[in-house]
Amino acid sequence: MNIQINPVSPESRKNPPESLEGIEFGSHFTNHMFLMNWEPDGGWQNARIEQYQALSLDPAAIVLHYGHEAFEGLKAYLTVSGNHVLFRPRKNFERLQQTSRRIGLPEIDADFGLEALKLLLQQDKDWIPNEPGCSLYVRPNLIATEPALSLKKSEYFLFYIILSPVGSFYAKGFAPVRIKVSEDYTRAAAGGIGGVKTAGNYAASNLAQIEAKKEGFSQVLWLDGKEQRYVEEVGSMNIFFVIDDEIVTPQLTGSILPGITRDSVLQLSRNWGLKTTERRITIEEVIEGIENGRLTEIFGAGTAAVISPVGVLQYKGKEYVIQDDIGPMAERFYDEVTGIQYGKTNDPFQWLEPIY
Ligand SMILES: *Cc1c(COP(=O)(O)O)cnc(C)c1O
Numbered sequence: 001m002n003i004q005i006n007p008v009s010p011e012s013r014k015n016p017p018e019s020l021e022g023i024e025f026g027s028h029f030t031n032h033m034f035l036m037n038w039e040p041d042g043g044w045q046n047a048r049i050e051q052y053q054a055l056s057l058d059p060a061a062i063v064l065h066y067g068h069e070a071f072e073g074l075k076a077y078l079t080v081s082g083n084h085v086l087f088r089p090r091k092n093f094e095r096l097q098q099t100s101r102r103i104g105l106p107e108i109d110a111d112f113g114l115e116a117l118k119l120l121l122q123q124d125k126d127w128i129p130n131e132p133g134c135s136l137y138v139r140p141n142l143i144a145t146e147p148a149l150s151l152k153k154s155e156y157f158l159f160y161i162i163l164s165p166v167g168s169f170y171a172k173g174f175a176p177v178r179i180k181v182s183e184d185y186t187r188a189a190a191g192g193i194g195g196v197k198t199a200g201n202y203a204a205s206n207l208a209q210i211e212a213k214k215e216g217f218s219q220v221l222w223l224d225g226k227e228q229r230y231v232e233e234v235g236s237m238n239i240f241f242v243i244d245d246e247i248v249t250p251q252l253t254g255s256i257l258p259g260i261t262r263d264s265v266l267q268l269s270r271n272w273g274l275k276t277t278e279r280r281i282t283i284e285e286v287i288e289g290i291e292n293g294r295l296t297e298i299f300g301a302g303t304a305a306v307i308s309p310v311g312v313l314q315y316k317g318k319e320y321v322i323q324d325d326i327g328p329m330a331e332r333f334y335d336e337v338t339g340i341q342y343g344k345t346n347d348p349f350q351w352l353e354p355i356y
Pocket of ligand 1: 073258
């Protein structure tokens with residue numbers, strides 16, 4: 001499919017913010033966006049890059065009522081040698097297909113999606129920040145637009161990609177966060193949609209997150225939806241433990257999102273010859289490990305923060321301190337992944353993809 005490019009005229013272009021310091025994650029957007037429409041007649045069509053602008057949606061659009069949508073999140077980086085690159089972007093477009101399948105949305109060819117993103121980034125490449133730790137966040141979104149309050153399957157869809165320059169997640173330093181183990185709510189159930197990237201999962205976790213914030217915690221640790229025993233994720237990140245120098249992460253059971261950062265950490269860990277295990281892990285085992293000192297680190301892994309160390313866990317009203325500072329393993333993974341992303345270390349797995 002041909003992609004129509006309608007560049008914003010130079011005089012009506014906004015300039016990127018001079019510095020991203022103090023700018024909230026995902027609050028500024030570039031000059032252009034990519035869009036295409038699905039119609040029953042002919043499928044995906046009218047692929048175009050145009051000025052970033054508000055959408056016109058019927059108030060009855062299915063996505064607004066029943067949440068039929070799929071999204072992705074990835075980043076573009078400016079490397080130290082001046083190249084504009086994406087980090088493992090094909091994985092995101094493949095995951096978008098998996099989410100689409102699960103929600104009943106039409107799939108987008110991964111090669112085409114990636115091509116569209118590269119063309120969009122070429123238009124707005126001066127928005128990829130060169131400040132240390134900063135990047136251009138990419139948000140693809142696929143929504144059901146048909147106006148219908150009946151629970152029918154939409155026949156009309158919109159896919160779009162927007163771009164947002166984002167600052168270093170660690171503007172205030174790499175301080176470990178305080179986490180509350182959620183005992184009252186679960187994020188995802190077996191057989192549900194926890195394993196795909198769709199809006200409903202965030203609606204399900206919102207209240208727990210609000211309550212935890214009120215109590216002075218920055219995120220929630222999620223247990224499984226059936227027994228409330230097995231650790232699944234932390235906030236909107238995958239979770240890792242260091243136990244007796246072994247790297248342990250919950251195995252993908254269907255209610256855990258298969259993160260690309262998770263996969264990168266696992267590949268690096270195995271490549272370094274560390275004992276690396278994907279298995280089910282109970283909250284009791286975690287608490288016991290903290291108490292007897294065999295569990296030395298907990299960290300989250302996801303695109304936004306890359307690695308986020310956990311300092312304190314609260315479970316059943318009691319606080320367990322893991323670490324005051326970032327642990328050596330978390331630091332090693334953070335340095336390696338970000339080193340590859342900014343082209344500071346070599347890229348043995350060929351994770352970087354140039355935008356040209
Ligand atoms: C996006 C996401 C992650 C992290 O996935 P990455 O591909 O590493 O960014 C983890 N958990 C949830 C619930 C997510 O939505």
